[in-house]
Amino acid sequence: MLYRDGLTREGIVVDVIIVGAGPVGLSLALGLARAGKSVVVLEKDPGLHTTSRAPIIWPRTQEILADLGVMDRFESASIILKQFTMWNADSNHKLISLPISELKDQTHFPQILILPQHKTEALLYEALKAYPSVQVHFAHEVTGLSQDSESVRVRYATNGTSESEMVASYVVGCDGAHSAIRAALGLELDGITYPLMAALADVKLPYNDPNWVFPRLSVKDVPVVAVQIELGEWRLILPFTQDESITMDERVRLSVKNLFHQADYSLIWQSEFKLHQRISPQFALGRVALAGDAAHLNSPVGGQGMNSGIQDGALLCTALVKAIDTRNPALLQPNAEMRHAKINFGVNQFTNILTRVVMLSKGRYMPWVLRILNLVLKIPSLRQKFLMKLTMLGD
Ligand SMILES: Cc1cc2nc3c(=O)[nH]c(=O)nc-3n(C[C@H](O)[C@H](O)[C@H](O)COP(=O)(O)OP(=O)(O)OC[C@H]3O[C@@H](n4cnc5c(N)ncnc54)[C@H](O)[C@@H]3O)c2cc1C
Structure with a gap:
């Protein structure tokens, strides 16, 4: 004491x-x-x-x-990322790429830490x-x-x-x-609960391509975004899990297949939850x-x-x-x-x-939304505004 x-x-x-x-x-x-x-x-x-x-x-x-x-x-x-990029694993194309380094005049740390x-x-x-x-x-x-x-x-x-x-x-x-x-x-x-369920799952891949640096997205069987949180360990973010016709195990299996084109993985941890906005x-x-x-x-x-x-x-x-x-x-x-x-x-x-x-x-339609956002954010003033919000540097 x-x-x-x-x-x-x-x-x-x-x-x-x-x-x-x-x-x-x-x-x-x-x-x-x-x-x-x-x-x-x-x-x-x-x-x-x-x-x-x-x-x-x-x-x-x-x-x-x-x-x-x-x-x-x-x-x-x-893991340090100097740009916010989303890779479409279904078409093997970049969907959006935003250079965080553009904020070098606003902060000493124009980067994302994972x-x-x-x-x-x-x-x-x-x-x-x-x-x-x-x-x-x-x-x-x-x-x-x-x-x-x-x-x-x-x-x-x-x-x-x-x-x-x-x-x-x-x-x-x-x-x-x-x-x-x-x-x-x-x-x-006080606040709201969104009519949207989501799940998170961390998986470890036996094979991790060194070129898979940026977050990846697939909408082929189930919509999923993946972020590498440690070398070879990926966080799967699965929105719309309220559709109970697919089990969580099946969602994770399909996600790994579509995102990384492989069948093997070990599941480290998973959690399903509701989304709230409350204060x-x-x-x-x-x-x-x-x-x-x-x-x-x-x-x-x-x-x-x-x-x-x-x-x-x-x-x-x-x-x-x-x-x-x-x-x-x-x-x-x-x-x-x-x-x-x-x-x-x-x-x-x-x-x-x-x-x-x-x-x-x-x-x-997430790939389309990101493509449109990528086009809109070609306008420098809008890109700057969005980046300031995303990186939490702006009000
Ligand atoms: C499954 C899951 C996934 C998430 N993913 C993300 C994400 O990807 N991105 C994101 O930004 N946020 C995410 N979050 C939210 C993020 O984890 C929280 O916003 C963050 O942990 C909040 O930190 P905190 O310190 O306020 O509260 P907490 O991290 O919840 O810490 C509260 C602490 O208080 C302790 N405690 C509770 N009651 C008592 C008591 N009576 N006496 C003593 N101790 C007590 C708890 O044991 C806990 O250690 C996620 C949360 C969960 C649960």
């Missing part, structure tokens, strides 16, 4: 308790640690996660990773070890909280048994879509704030979910540091309103448009 020197308020053991050791909680902990704040991260699971989930890291997030002093580690661990999410989390966790003012406690499930004008009291259960309490100046719920912290604040995610009406109440999936969920089309969470956490970090330094919790409120507006009119709007276009394409 951490104890700060020179306590002014009885019982406060730490500046900030972060609930949840996902990418948002860990990156926020690192930001606070670098600003000299004491942090406890409480994570209900017994250790770090092991599944790939969000593999794309856009330039705006890379800028944050650079500020956190970890960009070198991320660059050496990732890294499975569990590796992102592991790199952030590793970086935290350099800061004795941060402790990460696994197998600590937060069950509730109460706050007054001076502090926040968090209740947690260790290994599902006895309950204990810890007191902090501030608490941040980075505890994902089913956030216990959001529930404790009496807030719910909490408030991102902070008193001394408690929400960030990441706990505060907002967006459609995964566009790969901006984890990215928007890390960016949201970075914005919150600045306000938290000021609030701690000036002992003024009221600073969290304008920050929460700014973060809410940024998500509502930024990532939520953009991913909503992308999702509606995918729905309209009914899957089989």
Whole structure:
């Protein structure tokens, strides 16, 4: 347990308790640690996660990773793409190609990093070890909280048994879509669920052609997009899985056959889910704030979910540091309103448009949609605007 020197308020053991050791909680902990704040991260699971989930890291997030002093580690661990290209595996043609390097005047990182999410989390966790003012406690499930004008009291259960309490100046719920912290604040995610089911499957190929660098698409039997997340390991993204006439196993088999022209593969992991666009009406109440999936969920089309969470956490970090330094919790409120507006009119709007276009394409017309987009984006001003949105560098 951490104890700060020179306590002014009885019982406060730490500046900030972060609930949840996902990418948002860990990156926020690192930001606070670098600003000299004491942090406890409480994570209900017994250790770090092991599944790939969000593999794309856009330039705006890379800028944050650079500020956190970890960009070198991320660059050496990732596959780096300098352009956003989609290859049509059915016709063996390029469908669209957008040079991210065109943004070199807008960012130090005009590139896409591809890294499975569990590796992102592991790199952030590793970086935290350099800061004795941060402790990460696994197998600590937060069950509730109460706050007054001076502090926040968090209740947690260790290994599902006895309950204990810890007191902090501030608490941040980075505890994902089913956030216990959001529930404790009496807030719910408002929004919509799209009439579209999708599935993800990671497969390992025994033969991986070195020329298969860019994402690949096929609509021959089932619509599928594939992204290489590690050498020889591909993430299959399968929209329109609500059609139950084809089993998931069959979808994966057909996808591998059409995308890579081979029958052999091993399935690493798969998951089927609904697509949501939801947001909490408030991102902070008193001394408690929400960030990441706990505060907002967006459609995964566009790969901006984890990215928007890390960016949201970075914005919150600045306000938290000021609030701690000036002992003024009221600073969290304008920050929460700014973060809410940024998500509502930024990532939520953009991913909503992308999702509606995918729905309209009914899957089989996706190559046509991408060809038309490629033509439209030959106009430099439109291409610049689209790239800024996609890479999350623009508002
Ligand atoms: C199957 C799947 C595939 C995905 N694919 C993509 C993708 O391709 N692109 C993309 O951008 N996004 C994707 N996402 C979404 C992305 O993973 C999330 O946006 C991202 O993980 C959000 O990070 P977070 O830190 O806010 O929440 P999470 O990663 O959900 O982390 C929350 C953490 O809080 C912990 N926790 C929960 N409750 C408690 C509690 N009471 N006490 C203590 N700890 C608690 C959880 O165990 C977890 O470790 C995917 C998600 C899933 C599930």
